Amino acid sequence: MVQRIEIEAHLAALLAVDRFKDYGPNGLQVEGKNRVQTLVSGVTASLALIDAAIAAGADAILVHHGLFWRGQDGRLTGWLRERVARLLAHDISLFAYHLPLDAHAELGNNAQLGRQLGLAADARFGEQDLGFIGAAPVGPAVWDARVLAAHVAERLQRSPVLLPGDGRPLHRVAWCTGGAQGYFEAAIAAGADAFLTGEISEPQAHIARETGVAFLACGHHATERYGAPAVGAHLAEHFGLAHQFIEIENPA
Incomplete structure (x- = not known):
């Protein structure tokens, strides 16, 4: 197991988060339990991915496309409420990295x-x-x-x-x-x-x-199917975590 804050700090340095002007917040978007043993990675923080991560026993999810973007009005209603509610109910952390995950020279x-x-x-x-x-x-x-x-x-x-x-x-x-x-x-x-x-x-x-x-x-x-699992595998090796990439089909 590893502390959630250690993962957040490691990713902030690894992906040079502060270097980017982005369309939404990079880093921890939903706070779950303090310690992480099982990590799921995926492309987008969809309800299907969240439910699959719950079934896999995840303590944290790492994605490229998170929940919050510039221009949203900030209300937790409809589909956004459902996603956040699932994460909070199961005490799962959500980490999301947009442009930093595109840009990394090896893992991006x-x-x-x-x-x-x-x-x-x-x-x-x-x-x-x-x-x-x-x-x-x-x-x-x-x-x-x-x-x-x-x-x-x-x-x-x-x-x-x-x-x-x-x-x-x-x-x-x-x-x-x-x-x-x-x-x-x-x-x-x-x-x-x-x-x-x-x-x-x-x-x-x-x-x-x-x-x-x-x-x-x-x-x-x-x-964009390849960056999140590469970073997830890196975290698994660095911190000794269990890691699984879950593919949610998307025709886009």
Whole structure:
């Protein structure tokens, strides 16, 4: 077992929480019991994840998407009340880390997605240095956007939305998980031939056509499945905790 406050302090230092301007609070969002022996990690603090964590005997839950976001009015009603009530009834702590969990150089969503896809970053770009960029994968043939899309589909078990650009050979690939479609222009400025993220909005189709740089929307959840379990495994090893990653299916 380990004290909850030790986990909170360790994660604050590990993920450099104070460095980020974020959309919600990072760290302990719901306070549970003082000591933690069993940890569950997941992508989002949904009711399904909370109920699965209760069934698994969790003392704490670690997620990327927490409960509280900028712009909420603060009332505990409806779905938010149900989630908080479950956590309090079972004395389970909820830890949530948004941008800090995206950015960590080894355990974060971007680093772990790169590992899944065989991409290694050699530079950062974009606001708060959240974007990763590196050389395209090396294979027996030259990679283009369609080859990359097929590779992504095979590795993530999800076919991306592909805007192939001008079909150029890929030398530099940039990526930023989740809803980072707004980083596309920064990726282009950083020298990318292709950019991968989770979501697509209306402007990216035009930008891809007009610049020739490929854009792949690979799924918000699909690209952010890897950071929380990596941090959970780190905590398990560091503190001697029992740890389980619980996948809650999400088509996003």
